[in-house]
Amino acid sequence: MAKIRVAYEYSEAEDKSIRLGLFLIICGIVSLFILGFCWLSPALQDLQGKTANCTVLSVQQIGEMFECTFTCGSACKGTSLYPCLQIYVNNSESNSRALLHQDEQQLISNPKCSYIPPCERENQKNSENVLYWQEFWNKDVGYQTFTCYFNQHRRPEDVLLRRTHDENVLLHCFLWPLVTLIVGVLIVVLTICAKTMAVKAEAIQKRKFS
Structure with a gap:
C-alpha cells in the first residue's frame, strides 16, 4: 500500500513538472512573438539609420x-x-x-x-x-x-x-524568452528521462526477484 502511494505521488510530481515545463515553453514562444512584434520591428528600423x-x-x-x-x-x-x-x-x-x-x-x-x-x-x-x-x-x-x-x-x-533603440533592445528581445524556452525544454526532457530511468530500474528489480 505504501509503495502504491509513493508511486502515485511520484507520478503526480512528474505530471506537475511536465506541465510546468510546457507552460514555460509556451510562455517563451509567446514572449518571442510579442517582443519581436512590439520591440524588434521598431528597433531594427531605428538601427538601420x-x-x-x-x-x-x-x-x-x-x-x-x-x-x-x-x-x-x-x-x-x-x-x-x-x-x-x-x-x-x-x-x-x-x-x-x-x-x-x-x-x-x-x-x-x-x-x-x-x-x-x-x-x-x-x-x-x-x-x-x-x-x-x-x-x-x-x-x-x-x-x-x-x-x-x-x-x-x-x-x-x-x-x-x-538612437531610441540600440543593440541592448535586440538582446533583451531574444535573451529572456529564449532562457524561458530552454528552461521549459530542460524540465520536460529531464522529467521524461527520470521517468524512463525509473521504469527501467523497476523492470530490472522485478527481473531480479522473479
Whole structure:
C-alpha cells in the first residue's frame, strides 16, 4: 500500500513538472512573438539609420512658441509654452544641411524643433531651459564634430543625437524568452528521462526477484 502511494505521488510530481515545463515553453514562444512584434520591428528600423559625423551650422530660436503639458500633482495638469530652438548641422554622409533632434521620440513629438525642455509651470523657466541648451551648443560644442544618426530613406532632412533603440533592445528581445524556452525544454526532457530511468530500474528489480 505504501509503495502504491509513493508511486502515485511520484507520478503526480512528474505530471506537475511536465506541465510546468510546457507552460514555460509556451510562455517563451509567446514572449518571442510579442517582443519581436512590439520591440524588434521598431528597433531594427531605428538601427538601420547610419552613423555620421555632424558639425553645427547654426543655433537659433525662431520666435515660435509651442505648448507642453506639466503636472503639479495627481489631479493637477496644465499647459505652458516653450520657445522653439533649431539646431542645423552638416551631415558628413550626405554633405547636406539637416535639423538635429534629441531622439526619435522628440522628432515625432515636435519635428520642427531640436529640443523639448522638461515642461515647467512657468513659461519663463521653460525659456531659460531652452536658452541654456542654446548656449551649450553655441559655446561648448561650437564647431566640434560629434556623432549623429540619420536615415536617408525615412527622414533625410533630420538627424538624431542618439538612437531610441540600440543593440541592448535586440538582446533583451531574444535573451529572456529564449532562457524561458530552454528552461521549459530542460524540465520536460529531464522529467521524461527520470521517468524512463525509473521504469527501467523497476523492470530490472522485478527481473531480479522473479
